Amino acid sequence: MENILVISGHTDLEDSVANKAILEELEKNLQNKEIRYLDKLYKDYKIDRAKEQEELVKADVIILVFPLFWFSMPSLMHKYFEEVFTHGFSHGSTGDKLKGKKLIASVTTGADEEILKKNNNESKLDDFLIPLKTTCAFTGMQYMGYVFTGGVSYQTRINEENVKAIKEKAKLHAKRLIDMI
16 A cells, blocks of 8 residues: 655644545545644744655655645645755755655635636636646656645635535545545
């Protein structure tokens, strides 16, 4: 069985319903996994490069779990890439430590999926994930695609029924992620 590294990039997971529920489902239903909660580990944004590189080296499959913030990954996850994907580790003449590893993106948005559609009805999400696809190509990783769930905004958490609906969407999202592996 493959070793799976799940990296949670939400900047405040305690204030999340969807991403928190997705991670809870992965925790319960995935075997051979390590989950790294960046918001808990690095509140000060001071990433432990050596530890994170060690975890990446052990992984066969890397799942990035994050909400889309302003059409990109959250700042903490971006900082993770800046600090951990260094020359000589992920790229460069000796930077082959990620080569062949599979990468899956788990993405949520507060906006409904329909808002993220182009005129030809294709998802704009593909455009927002170009940096991840390019990172995979640059480092020799295999981009395996993404699982997306929209319409899970914190603004809709106005009653228990809505929260329950978000959690159900998150459970289905996690199942789709697990099925992808």
